[in-house]
Amino acid sequence: MKKRIAVILLSILAINNCLAQDSVIKNIDMNLVVFDKTKYQKDHLPISVNIKNNNSFPIKLLKPFDKKGNFLNSFWFTCTRTDKKWNSSSIYEQTEELNKLELLEYIEVPPAQEITFTFILNEILTEKLVPGKYTVIMGYNNQLGKNCLTGYTKAKNEVSIVVPEEVEDTPLPDYITKEKALDIAQKTNVIKYDQSQKVKIFLKDGVYTVIFPRKKLQEGTRAGDYASKIEIDARSGKVLSNMFGV
Amino acid sequence: MAKYRIMILSMLLALSPVCMALTFNDIQGDYGNYSSTESFTDLGDNNITGHTTNGWSFRTATASGNPSMGAVKIAKGAGSSTVYTTNSNDIDLFNFITFTLVVSGDLTKSGTGGTAPSYTLTGNRSGYFFIEQSKNVVPVGTSVNFYAKESIHSSHTNAGSKTSNWSISPNPYKVNGIHYTPPSHDGKTSLNLGGTWSAPDKGVYTITAHASPLTNPGNSSKATAELIVAELKITINKNTFALKHDRDATVTITTDPPVAATYLSDYEIEIAKSGSNSWLSLNTGNDTYDWKTVIAGQFKLRAKAKLDGTNIISSNELTVTVAFPNYSQIIADATVLASMNAEWQATLNDCTANPNRNRERGFWITIDTNKNTYNVTGSTTGSWNYPPDGASIDLGNRPGVKLSTPAVNASGAVYAVASFHTHPPSTYYPINLARYTGPSDQDISTDISYNVAGIVYDYSAADISGGHSKYDPAKLYPARNRRLLTAE
Numbered sequence: 094m095k096k097r098i099a100v101i102l103l104s105i106l107a108i109n110n111c112l113a114q115d116s117v118i119k120n121i122d123m124n125l126v127v128f129d130k131t132k133y134q135k136d137h138l139p140i141s142v143n144i145k146n147n148n149s150f151p152i153k154l155l156k157p158f159d160k161k162g163n164f165l166n167s168f169w170f171t172c173t174r175t176d177k178k179w180n181s182s183s184i185y186e187q188t189e190e191l192n193k194l195e196l197l198e199y200i201e202v203p204p205a206q207e208i209t210f211t212f213i214l215n216e217i218l219t220e221k222l223v224p225g226k227y228t229v230i231m232g233y234n235n236q237l238g239k240n241c242l243t244g245y246t247k248a249k250n251e252v253s254i255v256v257p258e259e260v261e262d263t264p265l266p267d268y269i270t271k272e273k274a275l276d277i278a279q280k281t282n283v284i285k286y287d288q289s290q291k292v293k294i295f296l297k298d299g300v301y302t303v304i305f306p307r308k309k310l311q312e313g314t315r316a317g318d319y320a321s322k323i324e325i326d327a328r329s330g331k332v333l334s335n336m337f338g339v
Numbered sequence: 340m341a342k343y344r345i346m347i348l349s350m351l352l353a354l355s356p357v358c359m360a361l362t363f364n365d366i367q368g369d370y371g372n373y374s375s376t377e378s379f380t381d382l383g384d385n386n387i388t389g390h391t392t393n394g395w396s397f398r399t400a401t402a403s404g405n406p407s408m409g410a411v412k413i414a415k416g417a418g419s420s421t422v423y424t425t426n427s428n429d430i431d432l433f434n435f436i437t438f439t440l441v442v443s444g445d446l447t448k449s450g451t452g453g454t455a456p457s458y459t460l461t462g463n464r465s466g467y468f469f470i471e472q473s474k475n476v477v478p479v480g481t482s483v484n485f486y487a488k489e490s491i492h493s494s495h496t497n498a499g500s501k502t503s504n505w506s507i508s509p510n511p512y513k514v515n516g517i518h519y520t521p522p523s524h525d526g527k528t529s530l531n532l533g534g535t536w537s538a539p540d541k542g543v544y545t546i547t548a549h550a551s552p553l554t555n556p557g558n559s560s561k562a563t564a565e566l567i568v569a570e571l572k573i574t575i576n577k578n579t580f581a582l583k584h585d586r587d588a589t590v591t592i593t594t595d596p597p598v599a600a601t602y603l604s605d606y607e608i609e610i611a612k613s614g615s616n617s618w619l620s621l622n623t624g625n626d627t628y629d630w631k632t633v634i635a636g637q638f639k640l641r642a643k644a645k646l647d648g649t650n651i652i653s654s655n656e657l658t659v660t661v662a663f664p665n666y667s668q669i670i671a672d673a674t675v676l677a678s679m680n681a682e683w684q685a686t687l688n689d690c691t692a693n694p695n696r697n698r699e700r701g702f703w704i705t706i707d708t709n710k711n712t713y714n715v716t717g718s719t720t721g722s723w724n725y726p727p728d729g730a731s732i733d734l735g736n737r738p739g740v741k742l743s744t745p746a747v748n749a750s751g752a753v754y755a756v757a758s759f760h761t762h763p764p765s766t767y768y769p770i771n772l773a774r775y776t777g778p779s780d781q782d783i784s785t786d787i788s789y790n791v792a793g794i795v796y797d798y799s800a801a802d803i804s805g806g807h808s809k810y811d812p813a814k815l816y817p818a819r820n821r822r823l824l825t826a827e
């Protein structure tokens with residue numbers, strides 16, 4: 094997983110001279126903010142956390158990434174697909190290296206001021222998100238750092254994001270037709286598949302991918318995602334790969 | 340009608356000022372000068388009354404008291420067989436806790452002349468002024484009553500209320516972190532801290548009552564009481580734990596101010612599920628508890644203790660997360676790893692050219708948090724699979740308990756933490772057929788639906804084609820990192 098820092102500080106207003114206090118979370122508002130849906134791609138799932146300090150004193154927050162770019166998971170996220178069949182949570186681990194105080198960074202939020210962090214979800218989740226609509230919840234749970242806000246709280250809201258299906262390319266004039274690609278795939282396939290289901294064909298980057306569905310299995314069975322998946326060069330009609338699923 | 344008359348009379352008597360006095364009888368000068376000293380025995384006693392024996396009478400009478408008492412009047416005396424003082428016009432007299440009242444003068448006897456013998460009637464009052472308080476130590480935000488009282492008995496029996504002027508130290512004090520100056524509270528017999536004055540933040544406070552009006556600034560007219568406003572605090576060395584691998588917690592109960600601890604007993608640490616108010620006891624009798632986290636979930640902790648053996652004081656609440664072990668922790672366990680390696684070896688053995696078949700193998704991985712050990716269920720095999728079809732496996736129902744089943748303070752539970760299965764070799768598949776290695780989306784989805792971590796044993800290469808060696812390098816893949824606390 095990439096450890097790229099994806100923190101954007103959208104707004105930090107004037108810092109006053111008061112010292113931040115080592116205090117448990119109190120009078121802090123955390124809200125999740127989603128972007129316009131056009132910003133979401135399968136491998137780019139941004140989400141922002143807006144934090145408002147309602148205290149009369151400044152607070153010090155641990156930045157979500159350390160100086161090496163490691164995600165600390167003081168901010169944690171859980172994404173659950175609305176059909177409950179897929180979910181993923183952010184990295185939880187607090188390795189020994191992540192506990193090194195010299196690698197931690199802090200940011201101070203003055204009284205009545207706000208700060209916004211933006212995360213790229215797909216870079217901090219332990220499992221990828223397959224296409225679908227997800228509910229995202231977020232919490233802050235910190236024990237690391239010195240004189241910074243410690244304790245546990247959850248964002249006041251939960252939000253929905255949609256992980257879009259991949260968009261198919263438009264065939265170019267010199268490409269073979271879908272029907273031709275399907276015919277080639279049918280002739281290539283040697284694996285029994287579920288003929289009651291539709292054979293899927295998808296064009297991307299000059300390659301047709303033809304997926305033959307596997308027979309339906311009992312709930313809870315671990316198996317391949319398809320009976321076979323055949324990739325065909327869209328120009329030449331050559332079979333590039335013939336995969337079966339386990 | 341007669342009944343009502345009695346009631347009205349009784350009420351009038353009750354409302355009337357009761358004039359009580361220290362009485363000296365049989366005062367005479369037959370044996371020379373007369374002197375007698377008595378102690379006041381009743382809070383109502385503020386005056387002296389003297390009665391001579393037959394034939395004698397008071398020729399002169401003078402009353403005196405402590406210098407600060409001012410004039411004490413003789414209401415009756417000269418030429419009478421009775422002498423008595425009055426304080427009806429000298430209300431200050433009533434405000435002394437301790438005082439001496441002396442009536443003196445000359446005596447005379449009817450028909451005789453000569454030197455008049457003197458008399459001295461001395462009444463002493465040695466009183467106690469004190470504050471009676473409802474509680475000595477209270478939790479923050481609690482109301483406490485203070486009563487100013489006087490008694491002439493050291494045992495504080497027969498005590499009566501005393502109007503006083505009230506003060507507090509420190510002044511101003513803090514209420515919810517903000518300085519607060521209490522308003523004047525003079526001439527009252529009681530004070531309600533938390534009502535009359537706002538309840539102070541944690542700390543040690545001195546409440547003082549000066550008998551009012553303040554004509555005698557001596558010690559006997561000032562009483563103090565100490566109040567400790569205490570906060571019970573619970574702390575933990577950290578807030579996030581993982582079963583088996585990171586389960587040791589140290590929970591500590593302290594008081595602020597620390598002196599309040601001397602009034603506390605019966606410490607108790609309670610635990611509840613996050614979002615629930617069903618508290619269960621986790622530990623009793625200790626202010627430090629080495630807690631082994633053996634139940635997974637998100638919890639709240641709080642401490643309780645008894646103040647002065649009776650009243651309960653509660654602490655702040657802590658939030659604690661006890662997570663399931665993750666993929667890396669599970670596969671590092673020697674027992675689990677040996678079982679997985681054995682299943683992989685059996686999977687290789689199952690894969691044969693004649694008959695050309697293979698099958699997947701697997702098991703559930705459980706953790707017994709009471710014994711702090713991993714276990715694996717018996718090996719499960721998928722149906723025999725005949726190339727070129729792909730293999731599959733159903734591990735059956737997840738063993739162990741649901742997240743919500745064990746009591747939050749249970750001594751342990753058996754949880755399923757992961758699934759494990761193998762992907763068989765493709766050695767005897769057609770060479771133009773291949774497959775990707777590692778978990779499929781269906782594998783991951785199944786682990787999500789069972790809410791367990793997922794582990795797959797498969798070849799190390801990104802994909803393998805028919806004809807490869809069964810003994811090509813293989814490794815473990817994570818299908819899912821851990822069982823989550825957001826589902827059962």
